[in-house]
Amino acid sequence: MKYLKLLLNIHSSRNRYWEIDALRGVAIILMVFYHFSWDLMYFKYIEIDVLNGFWYWFARFIASLFIFTAGLGIAVAYEKNRESQNSIVKPGLIRGAIILGWALIISVVSWLQFGSNYMIIFGILHLLGFSIIVSLFTVRLNRFVLLALIPLFIYIGYRFFHMASHDLYLVWAGIQQYGRAMPDYYPVFPYYAPALAGLFAGKSLYARGGRPSLGEFGHLPVISWLATAGRLSLLIYLVHQPILMAIFSIIQIIKG
DSSP: OHHHHHHTTTTOOOOOHHHHHHHHHHHHHHHHHHHHHHHHHHHSSSSTTTHHHHHHHHHHHHHHHHHHHHHHHHHHHHHHHHGGGGGHHHHHHHHHHHHHHHHHHHHHHHHHOOOOGGGGSOOOHHHHHHEEEHHHHHSSHHHHHHHHHHHHHHHHHHHHHOEEESSSSGGGGGEEEEEOOOOOOHHHHHHHHHHHHHHHHHHHSGGOOOOOOOOGGGSSSSHHHHHHHHTHHHHHHHHHHHHHHHHHHHHHHHOO
16 A cells, blocks of 8 residues: 555655645636536537637646646745755655556557557646656755746747757757647646746745745635645546546447
8 A cells, every 4th residue: 555655656644734725625626627628529429629628728738737836836835944954855765656557557558559659748747747757856945046047948839849850859848840739738848937937936925935924714514625736636537538438438338
C-alpha cells in the first residue's frame, strides 16, 4: 500500500494545507468535466467544438491551474524547510520521475490507440513532471526574479507557437513538428509560466513557514471534499477518461 500511494502520489490530510489541495481538487474536477464534454462530442451526443474557442482556452486554464499548484506546493515546502532546503529535493525528484513515468505510459498508450502521428508527445503529465523537477531548483531564486521570468516564458511561447520544424526533439519547448497532430500539448514555453507564478505566490504568501489567514473555510464539507479530490488528483486523472470512454462505448453497443 505504501508503494501504491507513492506511485499514485496519494497523501493523507495530515500536515497538508487544505487550500492548496482544494485548489488542485477544483482543477481535477474541471478536467473531468472537460473530458466528459470531449467524449460527448466524440460520440456525437452534442455538437460543440471542444478543440477551439472557449473550450480551447478552458482546457489551458485547467492545465495552468494544475501547474500553478505544483509550483505553489514546492514553494511552501521550501519555505517550511529553510533550515534544510535539500530535504525537499529527493522526494521531489522521486515524485517528478514517477509522474514522468506515467506520462511515458500515456504516450505509449496513445501511440498504440491512435498511431504515431496522433500520439501524446508532451502532454500535461509530461509538463507536470518537468515542472516539479525544475521547480525544486528554481524555487531558490529571488521571488521577483521568478515574477520577471513569467512574461519571458509567455513571450517565448508565443514566438514558438508560430514556428514548426521537421525535428521531433524541439516539441518539448513549443516548436511543433511538421505533419504531426499535437493532442494534449503543453510545452515548457509558455506553460512553465504558471509554475513560476505558483513559486512566486508560495514564497510571498507562505514566507518562512507562515500561512495566510483563511478563516474556518477549511471545515466546510465542500472544501473538505475538494481537498480530498486534490490529494487523489493523479489517480482521478489516470482513471477517469478510460472509465468515461468505457461507459460511452457500452452505451453505443447497447444502442446498436
